[in-house]
Amino acid sequence: MAEIGTEATPRARRRAAAVNEGGNPGGGWRDHLGSLAFLAPGAIFLLAITVYPLAATARNSFYDATASNYVGLANYKEIFSTSSILVTFRNNVIWVIVFPFLVTFIGLVYGVLSERIRWSTAFKTIIFMPIVFSATASALVWRTIFDLDPHIGIVNATIQTASDWINPPGLYPVDPSAGQSVAGLVATGVSAGPKDSLESSSTVTAGNPVELGLIGISPATLQLVGAQTAVVPTASPGAVTGLVWRDFSPSNPTARGQVLPDELGFPGLKLTLLRSDGTSAGTAVSDAHGDFSFGSVGSGSYKVQIDSSNFSSGFTGIFWLGTQSLTPTSSLNQTAQALLSVPLVDISMILAYLWIWAGFAMVVIGAGLASLDREVLEAARLDGAGEWQTFRRMTMPMLAPVLIVVIVTMLINVLKIFDIILNMAPGSSQGDANTLALAMYNFGFTGGLGNWGLASALAVILFILVIPAIVLNLRRIRG
């Protein structure tokens, strides 16, 4: 530090310039001791919890699972060649493309709306409220909301209520989505008919009672609708009579065809008597013993049909948190599927996340709207611009900086999305809903001692992906 002295050295000139610009007054590093002392705690803090972990992670990404042996680029190679890891990139892309713009749009709508309605404070409070809940709690709530079982999930319950009103389920619902089929109920004297109905295997005539045996319905279901012991009806001249009964006896579980004392009738079945040309010759409903009778029919031969409406299960629930793809990719190979399918669970989670963050977007955009120059808008209106024109040509351009702040903030937010996926997607969907941040956690902290190398490599990739968004944000803050 001996150079302090001669005016002529370039360094001294630079220093002098710094002083002139109001930089550091005085000279020599000793003069900085005071400020250094004040800076030190912050600098040490920054080094210890930001710079060191950053460097250590970058180093570990070139090492093996225990972070002890150098493996070169092996971790990166594995990431880009494993389809189950490539899925995480796809999901991050879906989130990044869909979420920031959607949340900004909704925030804008809410923002404009809240300026024009009464009770706007109450409205804003309600919309903003989800943001104060923990994301984990919100995720668990939304997992329940989207539950497959309509008794639990309100979305499916709502659809079911509407569906049942239009198309009520039968007394004996058979759910094809659960792998059940009406044909699976066939036991004795019946066979599958058209459109999920059943019909008697042989033709029937008046005066000869017919016995139709079904299985696959539990006694609890039958007792609930008042079933009693099955009774073979007596022959009745001029009428087609018969019995539909549960052809399953606990005392003799493989016996079919006999009406045993511990077997129940099927009450309330809607039946149709079909002529040989398939037209209806009458309808009947079975009684508590499973007996039915079609009175005063002619001498022809008929078939008895058990209507499909008896077995309609109605709406049984959409698996909102499932991995069924919204894009048709089933014909593609594994890697292409991993890159191109859009699982339904992603969309359900995005909806939940919108609920969480729409309030934030609304408040920021609302503040932007409030600070707009009203006179300019007023002038535009006076010049004859309509509402839409004013909004499109005046409000939007003036609001653009605010909208970009929201978009960029949300972009960074969803790039590192983690908690909602861990908590909202069921384990059976997590493989398809996985994101970079969650994969990083799973590799690093689950599965024995964890694979630190791979997790670190994912962290480095995530960091690199976030950099452009951060640079953009910093530029905006500076400018």
Next chain:
Amino acid sequence: MIGRKASTLGLGILLAVAACGGGNTASNSPSTSQNIGGSVTLWAEWSSSEQQAFKAALVPFTTSTGVTVNYTSKGSTISTALGSAIQGGAPPDVALVPDPGTVQTLAKQGSIKDLTSIVGSLSANYGDAWNQLVTANGKLYGVWFKGANKNTIWYNPAEFAAAGITTPPTTWEQVISDAATLKASGIAPFSLCTDIGWPVADFWQNIYLKTAGAASYNSLSTHATKWTDPTVTSAFTTFGQLVGDPSNLLGGLNGSLSNSYPTCVDKVFPKTGAQPKAAMVFEGDFVANEVKANSATYAPGTTGNGGAACSIDPAKTPCYNFFDFPAPAANAANQGAVQGAGDVAIMLKDTPQSEALVKYLAGPTGASIWATAGGFTSPNKTVPTSAYPDPVTQKDALALVNATSFVFSLDDLQGTWEPMMWQDMLNFLKTPSNVSAIQATMDTQATAGLGH
């Protein structure tokens, strides 16, 4: 992975402490009688009621040695926490870990102590299969404390009776035919706990053990046998006989993929006010804790409370029971093999206090106390059968100790690719026809994960 759901604990623990304190035979009694004082830090995964039960099991140790045990629960990520603590240079004195894979890795790193001379003759308290899992280079590195029997299919005896099934299946073929009978009677045969991957893995591992045998199983677990091996294909095909037909599963495929543990248990053994929706549920012996938590009316075995017949209604006299996971008739030789899991104590710092604690955990005293409290089975042969509270638990514990061959839950030996293996198993459930592609994927992942 073990489902960790502890039973309710009562004052029984305290009584058990008094009852079991002096009940050791001379040969098994750990030499912890002298008062050495001081303290020992101990990590394990157990929290809430399991933590209480474990602490109660440690009371005689503190009483006889004067050593204070500073227990910390680390939850299911204990292995990772341990790895970080070792790197950071501040590991606990003793830890109980749920996967022997971690024990092997740590032993190779030299991070844990050789227990051969410390445990000495107490190692005879465990079957060879158990000791082998925690032996590296001929040295013993762990002492088993808690075990779990995963060779159990739990069934509702009242539902079996309603379907006219008098004896539980003893072969895999009977499982399939009984499933058809149960469907005919109007109840779903299986409630799968597969909204997450590990229960599918446990199920498949049982099928692999019972079709390919324990030797192949152990070979597959170290990846000496490839995942593309025909034995693996055959196990998938056998598994597919059941899960390939969604009508065997409560709620079909989607229902299974959203059926979480322990909700899946509730579907078979419901709380009061609900009806069973399925007849069987497969998971380890920890299912029993869930059943008893649902209603105190559930009686172990095939007779309801007060000698009444088992009833479907949980408000009356419901029952719960299990049958051993059956091998296919052609592989009956593998019937005695048992898949299980457990927690093993390892020593990270050699102090007189940690040595005393390890010896105590190798003896029957602590395990007997927890066994009496319920929700616990011990792989330790010297824990008396009478310590277990009911015949079903006794049968379960005896199966664990007396297995002709015992294998550890395979997924827990896979280290870092375990979560991927779970996803692969779920993928099989979603597309059972896709066996060869799934096998190829698994083999690639195993190679990357295990390094060979």
